[in-house]
Each structure stands twice: as C-alpha cells, then as structure tokens.
Amino acid sequence: MPTFSSRLRALAGCLVMAAGGFLPAAPAPLVLDPDELSRPGADLFTNGPIPFIQIEVSREAYESLRRNPRQNVTATVREGGKTYVNVALHLKGAAGSFRPVDNKPGMMLHFGRHTPDQRFHGLRKIMLNNSVQDPSYLNEKICGYLFRLAGVPSPRTGHAVVELNGRRLGLYVLKEDFHEDFLKRHFRPATGNLYDIKPGRDINEELTLDFGEGLPDRADLKAAVAACQERNPELRWQKLQAALDVERFVSMMAIEALASHWDGYSRNRNNFRIYAAPDTGRLVFMPNDLDQLFRDPGHSIFDPGENGLVTKTILQTPPARQMFLRRSCFIATNIFNYTDLSNRVNQTAFRLKEALKSINDTSTLRDVENRQRELLRALAVRAETARKQTLELAQRLARFDQDGACPLPQWMPIYEGGADLKIQRQPHALYIRAGHGGAPSFRARLMLPVGRYRFEGRVRTAAVQALKSPLGAGAGLWAVGKPARDQGMDGTADWQVLAYNFEVTLDWEEVELVCELRAKGGEAWFDVPSLRLLRKK
Secondary structure (H helix, E strand, O other): OOOHHHHHHHHHHOOOOOOOOOOOOOOOOOOOOOOOOOOOOHHHHOOOOOOEEEEEEOHHHHHHHHHOOOOOEEEEEEEOOEEEEEEEEEEEOOOOOOOOOOOOOEEEEEOOOOOOOOOEOOEOEEEEEOOOOOOOOOHHHHHHHHHHHOOOOOOOEEEEEEEEOOEEEEEEEEEEOOOHHHHHHHOOOOOOOEEEOOOOOOOOOOOEEEEOOOOHHHHHHHHHHHHHHOOOHHHHHHHHHHHEOHHHHHHHHHHHHHOOOOOOHHHHOOOEEEEEOOOOOOEEEEEOOOOOOOOOOOOOOOOOOOOOHHHHHHHOOHHHHHHHHHHHHHHHHHHOOHHHHHHHHHHHHHHHHHHHHHOOOHHHHHHHHHHHHHHHHHHHHHHHHHHHHHHHHHHHEOOOOOOOEEOOOOOEEEOOOOOEEEEEEOOEEEEEEOOOOOOOEEEEEEEEOOEEEEEEEEEEEEEEEEOOOOOOOEEEEEEOOOOOOOOOEOEEEEEEEEEEEEEEOOOOEEEEEEEEEEEEEEEEEEEHHHOEEEEOO
16 A cells, blocks of 8 residues: 555646636636526526625614614515515624624625525525625635535635625625524435534633534534543544544635635634534534735645644644645645636636626736736735645655665754854865854754654764753754753764664654754864664664
8 A cells, every 4th residue: 555655746747737827817627616506596606797796774774783783674676577585684793893883894684584495596594794804805716616625614705795785885705694494405315403602712611503403512522522632542543533533624624724724724723613513423624704815825734823723623633633644635635726826817707807897896806817917926925835845745745765764854044142053065064163153953854753863974073162052062962852961072083873762753844954053163074975774662
C-alpha cells in the first residue's frame, strides 16, 4: 500500500496552474455543482436572470422593525409577475453586517410561515444579505461552491435587486436558509438537531437549538465535547469518530485555511451551524456567512487556526491530523481549480453588472468591477501559493532508509548577534563565527511522524567562549520547541560527535533542527555529511 508521503508527492506532482491574466479568464466548461441543478430554486442559483424583488410592509410593521428588528412582521412580496402574501419578515445580521431598516438592512423572508404551501421558486425561506462586508458580492457564491465540491453542506447562493416600500435598496446576495428543505437535500432522515451559534461560543458553551427531534438535553454535543476532552490519544480518536463526521470536518478545516477565512469556526468560533445526523449519531459542521475571504492568499493551507475546540483536537490527534494534511493536499490539487473558479467569477460578475446597469447603479457597478479584479488576482495567487505549499510539504516529509536514517534538507542560516555564517566547501561544513552574543545557527525543517529520534553529527570548535542559556551553551545540536540540549562544546576542540534526542507526539509534526553556536566569541564547524536524523525503534 502506498505511504502517505508517496501519495502526497504524487498529488503534488499533479498540480496544474492555469496561466493568463485576470480579466477575462480563459474559457473552459464549468464543473457542474450537483446541488445547483434540478433542485428547488435552481433558477435562482445558476445562470438565470437576477430577480427584482419588491417588498411592501405596512407603516405599523415598518415602525415595528425600527423598534424590534428581530421580531417578525407581515410583508407582501412581488417578483417575476407573482405576488406572495403573508410573508414573515425580520431583519438579520451580526455586529459587522447588521443595518437598521432605514439603511440597507439584511432580511429573512419566510414564505411558508403563515401560508404553509407558499413557496418562492420552490423555497419556503430565503435570506437577503446586504453584503456590506463583501463589496464584490462574490465571495459567498464562490466559496460555498468549494465547500459543496469538498462534500461539506453549504447553502446555495444567488443575487437579487431589492426594493422596500418603494425605496431602492440595491443589490443583495440571495441565499437559501438552513431550513428543513436544505437539510433534506443533504441528510436522510433530516429530523436531527440543528444548532445555531452565539458568536465566539464553542460546542462546550451555549449554542441555540433551532429545531430537531434528536437527542434531548444536547447529548449529541456533549458526546463531542467528551471526545475532545479525552486525554488518551487512541481513545480520543475512537470517540471522535463516533461523535463527529471527521471527514467532513477536516474538509471544512482545509477550505477555511485555503480561503484564509479568519471569521469561521477554526479561527474565530463564528459563522457555522451544526447538524446532529440521526442515522450516524455524528455532528456535521456547516459554514455560514462566507463574506471576508482570500484577504491573505499566502496564508498556509495547513494552518486553519486553533481557536475552535474541535479544530484544536483534530490537530492534536495523530490519525486526525494526518487525515487533515491529506485532505488539504487533495483539495488544493483537485478541487481548487483556478480556471473553473475564474470562469464562475466572471460569469457571475457579468450578470451582476448587467443588473446594475439596468438600475443605473454606477457606484456599485464600479465597486463590483474593481472587486472582481481583486478576487481574480487573489484566486490566482492562492492557486500558486497552494501549489508551492503542497510541494514544500512533500519535500519536507521525512523519508527514512532501511537503517532508520533520514537525509536532511538544505540548511538555512539564521543570523544573530553580528555573526558570520557560511557553508565551507573544503571540508563541506556549516561554519559559524560568533559575533556579539546571541545564538546564530543553521536550521532545517522537516515533517516527522510520531516517534523517538536522535539528531547527531560531528562538530569542532576554536576559541569558543560559551554563553550560558536555559537552552544550552556553546556549539551544539537541538530541535526548536523540544527540551534543552545537555551537550555543547566550548574552547578549542577537534571533531567530536554530538547527539540530541527528542520525541514527536503528533503525527507529521513540523520540526526545525538546529546547528547553533551560543557564544560571546569563537568559531564552530558542523560536518554536513555526518549530520543525520535517526529514528529509534
């Protein structure tokens, strides 16, 4: 069976980056999203015309929305020659996106609340997001598509031009809600508990039960919390698999990192929902409000953040961490396709611009055009950085020979204290001449599986005046984040073998090996051919 490292190197070797500029993207057939076709509301979320939605509420209802924006009022909605009556409406939005009714409010429309059989393009409930935190109006649609391709349930997204009591509010992001209809498309049966968030609250804190006929007293959440708090790694992994849909969760982690989604679950414990699937008994995390994305396209695709309890647990559980690394590489190389995404951006932006021209909204039109270019540029940069980071990970994966020895990668100099560092060719050695204190060094990074290791090599010194430090003194070998070294050389000494022993407790942990000189003066040489990492049995 191929090893994780061989599979990862094979994936890295298959990376393809689309060439070309930002506007327009090279024409290519779109990858079909199975959740966007042949489903209720498909015309809202594919390439149909952007709807013009007129909303009317009474004067009393309007005053009610001023006083109590979260309380439902009754509205009449007109769109496409149809009139919908007794529609429940309230305002929505969190701290960053909420706007009062006299501004550009986000709104929730429930067409079936008072009239059970009433549907809007086949949907009982929709959200109208004001997109004040995403002037491109594109992020939610593009990233929601990525989540669904990766197998993570995410609401479909379209757009609308909205008018309230004759006042033109402008362009909105139209989105299906986390409603029973949505759950029925992704889960069978769809009778489990659906949990909503309170910003910054985790699964071990207070979440809101929206609806469901699942386990009482939040027993489904409590089982996941107990799994995360299990101290034994092997038992923790067993409990995680029983309480959490791990495959979907690591996919969500991977895309949050890929999209540098700072306001999602992993990094900020925000903008997510949880469904407890009754057929499996496992929690399924689902992303929401994907508006602030790709702001840091150079962010590591392997760093989703660790504010979320479940994310932190995944990264600290060896089999789960390995699953996350594999999934991140697969998504970066197989799902994040720049040509496909740029086509979607351009096609959606074209429809938006046509709608904005029809209502003569030149200001928003300019914003969308500018943000379209920025998003395309960010996606192109992200595709390249993801390719490089996947290759770098493949190169850093430790590969041990039959004797348990691993060749070490290129050594990088870290200057400190005015030191002189260079690689001497005769003999081939890492050379450090101490400056004015500090710990100048040469460093090499690689990914290691769980195990016990010995880092060793030959070292000689000349007139070294050692500096005492909690991490060691004189010339020596060690690993960042591991215990202090107990061996070091000072004064003048011929070649000697130094060794440093350490342990890795997380699977595929990134370890930085160090050849350093902690001294006020003097010189040290580290014999490169003798430097090696051994895996102990």
